[in-house]
Amino acid sequence: MNISIAIERVSKRFGKKVVLHEIDLQIEEGRIYGFIGPSGAGKTTLVKMIVGMDMPDSGTIHVLNEKVPNLALLQEIGYMAQADALYAELTGKENLTFFASLYNLNKIEMKNRIAYAAELVNLTNELNKKVSAYSGGMKRRLSLAIALIQDPKILILDEPTVGIDPELRLSIWNELLRLKDEEGKTIIVTTHVMDEAEKCDFVAMVRDGVILTRGTPQELKTYYGAGNLDEVFLQAGRSHS
Amino acid sequence: MRIAALVKRICQQMLRDKRTLALLFVAPLIILTLMYFLFNGNTVDSKLAVVNVDYSLVNVLEEADINVKQYEKADKETIVEDELDGLLKMKKGKLELTLLNRDPTTSKALQVKVNQAVSLYTQSKRMDQHAASVKLPQKGIDTQYVYGNSETEFFDVLSPVLVGFFVFFFVFLISGIGLLKERTTGTLERMMSTPIRRWEIVTAYLIGFGIFAVIQTVIVVLFSIHVLDVVMVGSVWNVILINLLLALVALSLGTLLSTFAASEFQMVQFIPVVVIPQIFFAGILPLDGMADWLQALGKVMPIYYAAGALKGVMYQGLSLSEMSGNIFALVVFAIIFITLNIFALKKYRRL
Numbered sequence: 001m002n003i004s005i006a007i008e009r010v011s012k013r014f015g016k017k018v019v020l021h022e023i024d025l026q027i028e029e030g031r032i033y034g035f036i037g038p039s040g041a042g043k044t045t046l047v048k049m050i051v052g053m054d055m056p057d058s059g060t061i062h063v064l065n066e067k068v069p070n071l072a073l074l075q076e077i078g079y080m081a082q083a084d085a086l087y088a089e090l091t092g093k094e095n096l097t098f099f100a101s102l103y104n105l106n107k108i109e110m111k112n113r114i115a116y117a118a119e120l121v122n123l124t125n126e127l128n129k130k131v132s133a134y135s136g137g138m139k140r141r142l143s144l145a146i147a148l149i150q151d152p153k154i155l156i157l158d159e160p161t162v163g164i165d166p167e168l169r170l171s172i173w174n175e176l177l178r179l180k181d182e183e184g185k186t187i188i189v190t191t192h193v194m195d196e197a198e199k200c201d202f203v204a205m206v207r208d209g210v211i212l213t214r215g216t217p218q219e220l221k222t223y224y225g226a227g228n229l230d231e232v233f234l235q236a237g238r239s240h241s
Numbered sequence: 242m243r244i245a246a247l248v249k250r251i252c253q254q255m256l257r258d259k260r261t262l263a264l265l266f267v268a269p270l271i272i273l274t275l276m277y278f279l280f281n282g283n284t285v286d287s288k289l290a291v292v293n294v295d296y297s298l299v300n301v302l303e304e305a306d307i308n309v310k311q312y313e314k315a316d317k318e319t320i321v322e323d324e325l326d327g328l329l330k331m332k333k334g335k336l337e338l339t340l341l342n343r344d345p346t347t348s349k350a351l352q353v354k355v356n357q358a359v360s361l362y363t364q365s366k367r368m369d370q371h372a373a374s375v376k377l378p379q380k381g382i383d384t385q386y387v388y389g390n391s392e393t394e395f396f397d398v399l400s401p402v403l404v405g406f407f408v409f410f411f412v413f414l415i416s417g418i419g420l421l422k423e424r425t426t427g428t429l430e431r432m433m434s435t436p437i438r439r440w441e442i443v444t445a446y447l448i449g450f451g452i453f454a455v456i457q458t459v460i461v462v463l464f465s466i467h468v469l470d471v472v473m474v475g476s477v478w479n480v481i482l483i484n485l486l487l488a489l490v491a492l493s494l495g496t497l498l499s500t501f502a503a504s505e506f507q508m509v510q511f512i513p514v515v516v517i518p519q520i521f522f523a524g525i526l527p528l529d530g531m532a533d534w535l536q537a538l539g540k541v542m543p544i545y546y547a548a549g550a551l552k553g554v555m556y557q558g559l560s561l562s563e564m565s566g567n568i569f570a571l572v573v574f575a576i577i578f579i580t581l582n583i584f585a586l587k588k589y590r591r592l
Contacts, residue, residue, distance in 0.1 A: 051434050053590050069592045074436040085431035087250065089257045094250070101246035102435040146431075 004029040004186040010059035019045045020209045030184040034200035042209045043190040047156050051079050078152035082159050084139040088132040092142050103150035117145035136163040155187045194229040212236040243437050244445045251449030269407040269461050277469045280396040287351040290315045293331040301358040388557050397472040401551035402523045408484045409491040416450040417495030417508050433589040443582045454488035474558030486571040487547040493578030500585040519544040546570040
């Protein structure tokens with residue numbers, strides 16, 4: 001297996017507060033990797049560093065064997081931020097077109113990718129509406145569509161399914177699994193919904209800037225003798241402190 | 242082309258925001274028109290009461306556009322009761338002037354007029370006595386003007402400054418808030434997660450908002466020349482070019498300062514700090530009389546150079562090469578602010 005993302009001894013502090021402390025992590029190509037933990041655990045800082053939008057104080061991050069930050073690498077990373085960063089005055093389609101052109105897609109590619117991404121998140125019929133008229137869930141879905149627009153090798157999704165109804169959540173997860181299986185994409189997902197974590201190939205439980213424990217959901221449950229990941233998280237937290 | 246995509250998006254957003262468009266294109270015209278009427282209003286003739294004054298002096302006073310009223314007796318109370326501006330009394334062979342002085346400017350003007358009339362009167366008296374032995378100029382002085390003519394109004398000198406100021410003010414505000422909105426909604430950060438370069442963002446912003454600044458400049462300049470009939474001796478193209486440079490400075494300064502604002506409200510707080518002081522150094526008030534340190538302060542204000550250049554071209558009819566110092570200063574301002582902008586974006590991504 002190729003290593004898609006390698007994080008080595010990464011630390012980061014904002015002022016006096018330590019956000020991340022000596023994180024080591026290797027993420028294999030074609031896997032879904034879940035970062036699980038409460039808000040303020042440092043998940044968002046970690047994924048931003050992988051994208052290259054935040055710099056570690058110490059340590060290095062390599063993505064696809066290139067050292068981060070690297071401008072060319074951004075073409076291969078689809079990023080969905082925690083907050084919906086959309087232009088409310090523009091329509092869904094104009095938002096998609098704008099971001100597609102930032103990735104230098106040509107006209108035909110752009111048309112196909114917009115159609116595909118909109119179909120995936122079930123927004124095809126709403127594309128010509130202004131985003132200001134979208135509901136919270138629709139905005140979330142549009143953000144996800146934008147993250148997929150340039151057909152990146154790596155998807156980094158920060159809390160992708162917040163505010164999305166269960167049925168659509170299921171279909172999004174099915175699509176993420178399909179993207180992984182058929183197209184070999186590497187996917188990083190942050191979440192605090194444990195049943196979503198069950199669908200990941202690997203999970204890393206993050207709290208207070210350190211990784212409490214990591215492994216496949218099955219390994220973790222066996223190791224801690226727990227019935228579900230919630231219990232694993234609690235037990236790992238206890239044994240750590 | 243990423244810059245083109247970004248420019249297109251800025252235009253789409255602006256065109257959907259009708260109120261901002263109105264602010265950009267209509268508001269300056271309304272304010273300019275208002276200023277035009279405010280400064281071109283006719284001055285009301287001053288009313289002066291006279292007591293015991295020689296009738297030929299009254300004639301001279303009336304010729305000086307003073308509304309003279311004869312009284313048998315009058316004092317300070319008469320001035321107030323009859324809504325007069327002043328009182329001229331002959332007391333024991335001496336003239337005594339009492340002024341209402343509610344508004345110092347009209348008082349000063351009246352005082353000057355009365356003084357002139359009196360000296361004219363005494364001169365003519367003396368001439369009568371000397372039986373016109375000396376040849377004196379018969380009529381008034383024939384006045385020539387280096388710039389403008391006898392019809393020149395204060396507004397003609399003021400309007401080049403106003404044109405520049407509006408361009409600066411509105412472009413500063415709209416570009417600053419535009420980029421600020423990108424910061425607060427997270428779209429700037431989102432853009433930074435794409436392979437776009439920092440200078441591409443800054444360039445696109447300059448072009449996108451620059452387009453609207455050009456349109457605004459053209460509208461404001463043409464409106465002042467053709468509708469308000471402002472003196473325009475030099476070339477319109479030079480005026481537009483200078484305003485464009487000023488817009489570039491305003492744009493880059495606005496986007497730069499938006500880095501230090503956390504909300505739209507904080508952006509508006511920059512207006513009294515950054516924009517208003519520039520008016521004082523724009524040439525509305527004469528700079529020569531200011532203290533040295535104030536003059537030095539004026540020289541770090543972009544509007545000082547732009548207003549100087551605009552006045553030079555519009556009113557004095559100077560060419561661009563004669564204004565090269567001012568233009569060079571504006572270019573330097575723009576380069577500094579643009580460079581700082583590119584660095585300010587490092588906050589989001591180091592590359």
